[in-house]
């Protein structure tokens with residue numbers, strides 16, 4: 001299989017998108033180091049699902065906001081596992097709200113978890129990653145280059161993360177390590193519960209994507225898996241967008257009044273008949 005013999009670390013790998021990535025890499029042969037912050041029951045459930053695929057799992061609690069936790073995690077990976085081929089930085093933090101009233105605690109926490117943790121973890125893990133030629137992937141968001149209401153805390157930190165991926169790629173490539181970012185549009189996970197109106201995000205995705213549906217965690221796993229193969233060797237320091245086409249542009253039909261839309265639908269139906 002594609003990832004036979006590889007070991008992958010997924011931060012926040014126990015639920016949502018991180019879980020889907022862990023499961024995908026495991027189903028393609030990788031053993032998995034599952035990191036999480038607080039929810040040990042969910043971590044154990046995911047670990048069980050990975051074991052059922054016949055893969056090895058190491059469950060490692062660590063708050064990646066904390067430098068000491070990150071150093072301890074790095075040490076544990078070296079001593080308990082002794083190998084690392086893929087590092088996916090998926091854990092994230094952000095507070096929703098207007099930027100003019102954004103508290104510095106939230107702002108700094110987002111920078112710590114979304115950006116600084118990627119740097120510190122990569123510094124710790126590069127010696128292991130370079131042994132067999134490895135991969136580093138940062139999970140980003142289309143809010144890094146588009147501006148969404150109340151999303152500044154996350155969007156700005158993800159933009160910094162994308163820049164960090166480019167700089168890491170520059171220094172890691174000569175060591176045989178490829179670093180890229182995957183930028184997602186809205187994906188149905190528990191993270192959306194933090195939005196004031198989660199259904200508005202669903203409506204947005206269903207309207208703006210030419211596929212007319214909300215994203216699912218599994219929509220991102222293929223691209224992450226592909227980036228961690230020799231087939232993607234020439235992709236270095238890039239941000240690969242996987243957003244169902246949401247950020248492509250506008251469909252003018254979306255700007256018609258409900259009456260005009262109904263009229264257009266009726267015209268189309270007549271033509272089809």
Ligand SMILES: NC(=O)c1ccc[n+]([C@@H]2O[C@H](COP(=O)([O-])OP(=O)(O)OC[C@H]3O[C@@H](n4cnc5c(N)ncnc54)[C@H](OP(=O)(O)O)[C@@H]3O)[C@@H](O)[C@H]2O)c1
Pocket residue numbers: 011012013014015016017018035036037038039040042062063064065089090091092093113139140141142183184185186187188189190191192
């Ligand atoms: N969902 C979307 O619409 C969307 C869109 C674009 C990009 N993304 C990105 O995709 C990634 C995953 O998002 P998601 O929606 O799957 O998130 P999620 O459902 O909220 O899952 C977050 C995971 O990260 C862990 N985590 C949170 N803070 C941590 C910390 N300080 N240290 C270690 N682990 C921590 C959680 O562990 P516990 O369970 O222990 O708390 C959990 O496993 C994020 O980088 C996010 O920005 C998501």
